[in-house]
Amino acid sequence: MAVKHLLMTETFMKIMFGNKKHINYIIPDMYVKSVLDIDYNLLKEKGITNLIFDIDNTIAYVDELTVTKEIEKLITRLKDDAFNIILMSNNSDRRVVPIAKILDVLYLSDAGKPALKAYERILHLLKCNKKGVAAIGDQMITDIVGAKKYGIYAILVDQLSEENNIQTGTAKKLQDRIEKKLKKKKLFQYGKYYQ
Numbered sequence: 509m510a511v512k513h514l515l516m517t518e519t520f521m522k523i524m525f526g527n528k529k530h531i532n533y534i535i536p537d538m539y540v541k542s543v544l545d546i547d548y549n550l551l552k553e554k555g556i557t558n559l560i561f562d563i564d565n566t567i568a569y570v571d572e573l574t575v576t577k578e579i580e581k582l583i584t585r586l587k588d589d590a591f592n593i594i595l596m597s598n599n600s601d602r603r604v605v606p607i608a609k610i611l612d613v614l615y616l617s618d619a620g621k622p623a624l625k626a627y628e629r630i631l632h633l634l635k636c637n638k639k640g641v642a643a644i645g646d647q648m649i650t651d652i653v654g655a656k657k658y659g660i661y662a663i664l665v666d667q668l669s670e671e672n673n674i675q676t677g678t679a680k681k682l683q684d685r686i687e688k689k690l691k692k693k694k695l696f697q698y699g700k701y702y703q
Contacts, residue, residue: 512598512620513678516649519622520682524689533656534648534686535696536664538703543567543644543665544582547703548589551642556661557590558634562621562645563597563607565667573606583611596621596630596643598650622654647679648686666698 522530540546543566551559561567567583568575583593595615597604608615614633619626631638642661645651646668655662667680690696 510620511623512650515622515653516679516682519649519653520686523686530653531690531695533653535690536648536652536662537656538661538663539665539696540663540701540703541666542668544578545665545701546644546663548586548591550703551661552589554661555640556642558592558594558636558641559586560594560596560630560634560641560643560655560660562643562647562651563595563604564599565646565669565671566644566651566665567595568607569668570671571603573603575607575610580611583613587613592634592636594630594634596626621650622657624654624658627654627658627660648683649679 519530519534523534538546543561564570567579586593593611593613595604595608595611595613596619597615597617598619598621599617601617604615604617616626616630616633619629627638627643631641634641638659642663643651643655644663644665645655646665648664652662652664687696687698691698
């Protein structure tokens with residue numbers, strides 16, 4: 509079993525058994541409907557100028573090798589506004605490289621989220637420290653947990669679609685169970701956005 513799957517399972521179990529530290533790791537710092545709804549000026553005010561974007565169901569539909577014109581415009585605008593952009597995915601080069609080329613951004617494929625080593629590698633590529641970085645993704649158990657464990661500002665977005673692949677499906681099933689527990693404890697609920 510891959511390290512990322514072991515980490516996801518461990519996190520899931522700890523949250524389900526009420527481990528407060530891991531519950532704090534899974535609750536995002538910001539939650540919005542989509543990457544288009546993020547207040548990027550607010551991020552700049554917080555000193556964040558480096559953005560890590562997940563791919564599947566965050567900026568592109570699962571298994572699509574393109575992004576929408578809206579996403580292309582957003583990434584161009586962010587780069588023009590002096591944000592450094594990098595894509596981070598647990599998917600292979602075959603999936604990641606075409607999107608990175610379209611957007612003309614750095615990337616890390618086969619990242620191994622939520623492993624801390626993945627975030628060490630991403631900061632090395634960005635040539636920055638974690639204080640000025642935000643990670644943006646649709647998966648609490650990979651994107652949010654990994655970022656928060658490493659001390660990176662974590663932004664959750666809703667999935668672009670309900671469709672999942674082998675990379676995203678397991679995490680989504682675990683995430684749905686976790687969300688029910690968090691909702692019951694009044695700690696987090698899908699659709700209740702905050703910035």
